[in-house]
Each structure stands twice: as C-alpha cells, then as structure tokens.
Amino acid sequence: MEIIHLSAECYPIAKVGGLGDVVGALPKYQNKLGHVAKVVMPAYRNKFLIENEFEVVYNGWCKLGFHDYSVNILREKTNKLGFDLYLVRINNFFERELVYGYDDDTERFLAYQVAVLDWIAQWEHRPDVIHCHDHHTGLVPFMTAYCHQFEKLRHIPSILTIHNAQYQGQFGWDKLHYIPAFDLWKSGLLDWKGAINPLAAAIKCAWRITTVSPSYLEEITVSANGLEDLLAQERGKSFGILNGIDHDVWNPRTDPMLLKNYTVRGVDNGKKANKVALCELFNLDPERPLFTFIGRLVGEKGADLLPEIFHNALNQFKNQISILILGSGEPEVEERLTQLKLVFPGDYNVFLGYNEQLAHQIYAAADFLLMPSRVEPCGLNQLYALRYGTIPIVRRIGGLKDTVVDIGDGGFGICHDQASVTDVGHAIGRAFELYSNSMPVAGKQHIPVEGKQVTEIRKYIMQLDHSWDKAAQQYIDIYQM
Numbered sequence: 001m002e003i004i005h006l007s008a009e010c011y012p013i014a015k016v017g018g019l020g021d022v023v024g025a026l027p028k029y030q031n032k033l034g035h036v037a038k039v040v041m042p043a044y045r046n047k048f049l050i051e052n053e054f055e056v057v058y059n060g061w062c063k064l065g066f067h068d069y070s071v072n073i074l075r076e077k078t079n080k081l082g083f084d085l086y087l088v089r090i091n092n093f094f095e096r097e098l099v100y101g102y103d104d105d106t107e108r109f110l111a112y113q114v115a116v117l118d119w120i121a122q123w124e125h126r127p128d129v130i131h132c133h134d135h136h137t138g139l140v141p142f143m144t145a146y147c148h149q150f151e152k153l154r155h156i157p158s159i160l161t162i163h164n165a166q167y168q169g170q171f172g173w174d175k176l177h178y179i180p181a182f183d184l185w186k187s188g189l190l191d192w193k194g195a196i197n198p199l200a201a202a203i204k205c206a207w208r209i210t211t212v213s214p215s216y217l218e219e220i221t222v223s224a225n226g227l228e229d230l231l232a233q234e235r236g237k238s239f240g241i242l243n244g245i246d247h248d249v250w251n252p253r254t255d256p257m258l259l260k261n262y263t264v265r266g267v268d269n270g271k272k273a274n275k276v277a278l279c280e281l282f283n284l285d286p287e288r289p290l291f292t293f294i295g296r297l298v299g300e301k302g303a304d305l306l307p308e309i310f311h312n313a314l315n316q317f318k319n320q321i322s323i324l325i326l327g328s329g330e331p332e333v334e335e336r337l338t339q340l341k342l343v344f345p346g347d348y349n350v351f352l353g354y355n356e357q358l359a360h361q362i363y364a365a366a367d368f369l370l371m372p373s374r375v376e377p378c379g380l381n382q383l384y385a386l387r388y389g390t391i392p393i394v395r396r397i398g399g400l401k402d403t404v405v406d407i408g409d410g411g412f413g414i415c416h417d418q419a420s421v422t423d424v425g426h427a428i429g430r431a432f433e434l435y436s437n438s439m440p441v442a443g444k445q446h447i448p449v450e451g452k453q454v455t456e457i458r459k460y461i462m463q464l465d466h467s468w469d470k471a472a473q474q475y476i477d478i479y480q481m
C-alpha cells in the first residue's frame with residue numbers, strides 16, 4: 001500500500017512532543033512490512049532543512065482567500081530516515097524556526113493542507129490512504145471529500161489519528177473563504193459549537209479514527225475538551241491503537257547519546273555509571289535514588305503539582321533522595337521549579353528547555369520517572385523509561401493505564417489514581433521503600449527486605465516489547481478496512 005502521513009511534526013526534523021516521535025517511527029516500520037509510507041510535512045527553517053540535501057519535486061501556487069502563495073515541495077534525497085520525506089515550503093508561512101505559536105498558525109496549516117492536496121491531485125496515480133495526525137491536518141478529510149478542486153481525490157480513504165483531543169485548532173467563520181470552494185450546504189461538517197473546528201471536522205469526515213491508546217478512546221467520550229458527544233457518536237468507526245517506540249533510537253545498548261551503554265545483564269552497573277556522571281553535572285548525590293520528570297511543564301501533564309510534591313518529598317526524605325527535572329512550559333511552573341533550587345541545593349536540580357540528548361541521559365541514569373498526568377492519550381516517556389530500566393510512577397489514566405502495572409498487582413511500576421499532591425507523594429514513598437529495601441542508600445541503614453528487588457524489576461521492564469512492529473500492522477489492518 002502507498003500511505004501518505006500528514007503531520008506538523010516528525011522526529012528528527014521537527015519535534016515538540018510525542019507526535020513527532022510517532023510520525024518519525026511509524027512510517028519506517030510500515031515500510032519494513034513491505035508498504036510504501038511517506039511523510040509530507042511543512043518545511044520549517046531549521047537545522048534539518050539547512051543540513052540535508054533535497055530535490056524539488058513540485059513548484060506551484062496555493063490559493064488562500066484572495067492571495068496566492070508560491071509553493072515548492074522538496075524531497076530528502078538519501079532516504080536516510082527509512083521513509084520518503086517531503087517538505088512543503090510556502091514562503092510566507094514556514095520560513096520560521098518554530099513549529100507552533102504564531103498568530104497566523106491557522107493560515108499556516110491551512111496553506112500547508114491545501115498545497116499538499118493540490119500536489120497530490122497532480123499525480124498520475126492515487127495513494128491508497130491519507131493518514132492525518134491531529135488538528136493541523138484535520139481539514140484534509142473534508143477537503144478531499146467535498147472541495148471542487150480536489151474532485152480527483154474524492155475516493156482516497158482518509159484516517160485521522162488523535163494524539164491529543166485537547167487541541168482542536170478552532171477558528172472563526174470569518175475565515176471560511178480560506179477553504180477552497182465546496183457546496184455551502186455541507187458547512188455543518190466543519191462546524192462545532194459555532195466555530196470551524198478542524199479536529200471535529202476530521203472526526204466527522206475521516207473514514208476511520210484512531211486514538212493512541214485503547215483507554216484514551218474510552219476516556220474521550222467523557223472528557224475531550226467539548227468533543228465528547230461527537231466522539232461518542234463516531235465511536236463505531238474508532239479504534240484505540242497503542243503507540244510503540246522506535247527501538248533503533250531508544251536502545252541503551254547502542255544509544256550514542258548515553259555516557260555509558262548497557263545491556264539487561266549489566267543494568268545496575270550501567271545505570272550507576274550514567275547516574276554518577278549526570279549527578280556530577282547537576283550537583284546531586286549519586287548514592288541516593290534519583291527521581292525525575294521529563295516533559296512539557298503544563299497542567300495537562302500535572303506539572304503544576306510538581307513544586308509542592310517535590311518540596312514535600314525533599315523534606316520527608318531529607319538527604320535521602322535526589323530529584324532532577326527536564327522540561328519547559330508555563331512560566332509560573334518554571335519559576336517555582338527554579339526557586340526550589342535555592343531551598344534544596346545538592347538535593348534537587350532542574351534544566352529548563354528541550355534537550356533530546358539530556359533526556360536520553362536522564363532515562364539511563366534515573367531510578368524513577370514521574371508522570372502525574374491529568375490527560376495522557378498514550379504517553380511515550382513511560383515506555384522510554386521502561387526500555388532504560390527506569391521504574392515508572394504514573395497516574396492510572398489513558399495510555400499510562402494501558403502500559404504500566406502496579407507492583408502490588410504483580411507488575412513492575414507504581415500507580416496512583418489521582419493527579420494530586422497527596423497521591424503522588426504517597427507513590428514516591430512507596431518508591432523510596434522499594435528502593436531502600438533492595439539498594440543501599442546514603443544515610444540509611446541497609447537491611448535488605450524480601451520481595452521484588454529493584455534489579456529484578458529493571459531487568460524485566462527492559463525486556464518488555466513496546467516496539468512498533470505490532471502497532472504498524474494494526475494500522476495497516478485499519479487501512480485495509
């Protein structure tokens with residue numbers, strides 16, 4: 001099959017969150033299954049664009065309202081990513097570094113979608129399926145089905161994957177003229193609660209819908225930032241497919257970003273070596289259990305709870321635990337997390353920003369990863385943690401619930417029910433107990449206790465298979481429907 005993935009993000013070209021990781025891996029695994037999966041995304045002016053070689057495969061114009069914009073589509077020449085990559089260059093809109101966050105994001109992603117469809121409409125053949133990811137590509141299923149200028153694309157099946165229903169890309173009806181002409185009586189398909197809503201339009205028009213975990217599929221009929229009823233209505237064509245991770249990129253045995261590589265057998269020593277090096281960098285004590293949080297510092301991820309959680313834990317386990325955070329997001333959370341450094345120097349540190357290499361190093365060094373998410377459609381960080389032998393402490397929600405089993409239930413992680421300071425605090429207490437029962441901790445008398453040992457859990461979780469092989473086939477099965 002020929003599959004066209006449309007997405008605003010794709011690792012390593014441009015990544016803001018998990019969406020980038022998924023779109024950077026899934027096509028590669030679909031190709032391994034013998035299909036032809038391609039990625040078509042905007043050409044942001046970033047390092048990848050500057051450092052790689054491209055050939056121009058299309059020159060044209062794209063009409064947005066009363067203006068025409070020149071479009072070039074570039075193909076990466078070497079196929080080094082394991083799939084064909086096409087970048088859509090539209091001068092006014094993507095000659096910028098960031099993926100999102102501009103006042104004209106609506107126009108930018110609309111222009112991208114129109115330009116891509118103009119291009120595909122000129123092909124001599126039709127792809128077998130167009131796979132749209134999140135709201136930035138959400139108008140495609142509507143446009144292929146109903147816009148006059150895309151008549152030729154009418155019968156191409158479209159599928160929408162919802163990575164996160166919180167973001168929907170709504171804009172006012174005053175911008176309707178940006179969408180190429182269609183029979184106006186179909187306008188209702190674009191509408192949700194009085195605005196043009198690209199995610200809602202995709203939910204209505206795509207031939208199939210998927211969410212990135214089975215639990216999230218259930219949860220969004222109850223809580224999805226206003227789209228609950230619509231998602232319940234369209235439940236019949238919806239499926240939950242758990243994300244995988246790219247085992248080529250995320251492999252502690254070969255990962256070039258690590259300070260020391262390690263295998264399942266050598267996990268204790270390997271993690272220790274990484275921890276010693278990292279703790280030195282961040283002025284932390286490597287003899288204590290290291291807790292971490294990696295990710296966007298936003299309410300959805302429960303990041304606003306972290307300052308209080310860590311404040312309490314550092315008081316309760318004085319001189320017995322270390323904490324290191326990597327992330328960026330809401331200024332207030334960043335500020336409060338930074339201030340904690342003054343209160344607990346030597347026990348706690350934070351790196352504000354996005355740093356892929358440091359993230360890998362922390363997964364390798366840490367003992368526990370916290371994910372107190374309020375919403376978690378899949379969550380990839382717990383999967384990276386597992387692969388690196390780091391024990392996840394997660395809230396039972398969405399994909400976290402589908403991938404982490406509590407030690408008390410015969411599993412390997414620590415789970416809690418609420419995204420609250422008390423629940424997470426209690427979970428940290430359980431983690432500390434688990435750790436100090438099987439590992440020596442500075443300042444605490446070491447009396448090993450029977451039961452599941454940290455080493456045993458590490459070895460077990462590193463061998464869990466969350467690679468893309470299975471999910472890649474599940475998507476193919478849905479395309480085939």
Ligand code: GLC
Nearest residue numbers: 017018019163377378379380
């Ligand atoms: C979004 C979700 C996250 C998911 C990722 C990839 O970032 O918030 O839970 O893992 O998309 O699907």
